[in-house]
Amino acid sequence: xxxxxxxxxxxxxxxxxxxxxxxxxxxxxxxxxxxxxxxxxxxxxxxxxxxxxxxxxxxxxxxxxxxxxxxxxxxxxxxxxxxxxx
Amino acid sequence: xxxxxxxxxxxxxxxxxxxxxxxxxxxxxxxxxxxxxxxxxxxxxxxxxxxxxxxxxxxxxxxxxxxxxxxxxxxxxxxxxxxxxxxxxxxxxxxxxxxxxxxxxxxxxxxxxxxxxxxxxxxxxxxxxxxxxxxxxxxxxxxxxxxxxxxxxxxxxxxxxxxxxxxxxxxxxxxxxxxxxxxxxxxxxx
Numbered sequence: 187x188x189x190x191x192x193x194x195x196x197x198x199x200x201x202x203x204x205x206x207x208x209x210x211x212x213x214x215x216x217x218x219x220x221x222x223x224x225x226x227x228x229x230x231x232x233x234x235x236x237x238x239x240x241x242x243x244x245x246x247x248x249x250x251x252x253x254x255x256x257x258x259x260x261x262x263x264x265x266x267x268x269x270x271x272x
Numbered sequence: 273x274x275x276x277x278x279x280x281x282x283x284x285x286x287x288x289x290x291x292x293x294x295x296x297x298x299x300x301x302x303x304x305x306x307x308x309x310x311x312x313x314x315x316x317x318x319x320x321x322x323x324x325x326x327x328x329x330x331x332x333x334x335x336x337x338x339x340x341x342x343x344x345x346x347x348x349x350x351x352x353x354x355x356x357x358x359x360x361x362x363x364x365x366x367x368x369x370x371x372x373x374x375x376x377x378x379x380x381x382x383x384x385x386x387x388x389x390x391x392x393x394x395x396x397x398x399x400x401x402x403x404x405x406x407x408x409x410x411x412x413x414x415x416x417x418x419x420x421x422x423x424x425x426x427x428x429x430x431x432x433x434x435x436x437x438x439x440x441x442x443x444x445x446x447x448x449x450x451x452x453x454x455x456x457x458x459x460x461x462x
Contacts, residue, residue, distance in 0.1 A: 196279055197283065199279065200279065200280070200281070200282060200283065203281075204281070204282070207281075207332075207336065208440070210332055211329065211332055211333065211336075211440065211441075211444050212444070214325055214328040214329040214332060214444065214448075215325050215329060215444055215447035215448055215451065216447075217325070246278070247277055247278055247279065248275055248276065248277055248278070249275060249276045249278075250275055250276075252275055261278075266278065267278060267279055267280045267342065267346060268342070268345065268346040268349050268350070270350060270353070272280075
């Protein structure tokens with residue numbers, strides 16, 4: 187997979203997760219807004235699928251068992267978010 | 273428990289090397305109104321906040337602030353990574369180099385180390401949430417100062433994103449404060 191494909195998928199994850207984070211904060215103070223909650227659950231499913239796709243193609247996105255890994259353990263592979271190649 | 277995601281909350285694309293800006297950015301890393309102060313403030317206040325809405329909000333915003341610490345640190349790291357000693361010195365980062373080479377350190381733009389004296393906790397939810405709202409406004413104005421100091425598009429994009437988050441957090445803390453005040457009113461014990 188090419189570098190820009192990884193970047194594009196990552197960007198998509200960042201966008202969807204930004205929406206779920208924003209809805210999460212909103213729902214913290216508006217827990218009975220059902221429309222927001224429906225949107226939150228829909229985006230949460232979408233986010234899960236995107237993350238699974240990322241894990242399979244580019245290695246684990248999350249640590250501690252939240253992302254499976256191929257052999258050898260791919261979690262230790264860069265680029266890390268602070269590195270320029272990221 | 274926290275889980276790490278191997279990604280930034282928002283992309284950081286630094287297009288030109290600007291060490292002067294790296295020094296200024298330190299204020300949002302380990303300065304009084306910086307992201308580290310914010311994360312520790314909220315994650316520490318949540319234990320004694322009484323309402324369920326505010327417990328969730330302090331946990332979630334505190335967690336988001338940790339992602340902002342990472343964005344600021346990434347910007348500083350990338351700006352200083354390839355710089356020569358002479359360049360670091362010329363940008364006022366010579367004293368940092370003397371102490372720790374190119375290592376990052378939670379300090380403000382003048383090198384003053386981060387201290388817990390920047391934050392407070394009172395267990396009084398009205399006092400705590402007012403502090404949190406003030407902190408978001410102070411961080412917003414610092415981001416506006418930083419935006420005045422750079423014309424790099426990548427830098428501006430990241431700073432604008434972080435500035436906007438302060439505005440959203442202020443709004444949410446204001447709502448949590450209203451809920452806390454209603455809760456206190458319903459209990460009527462002082």
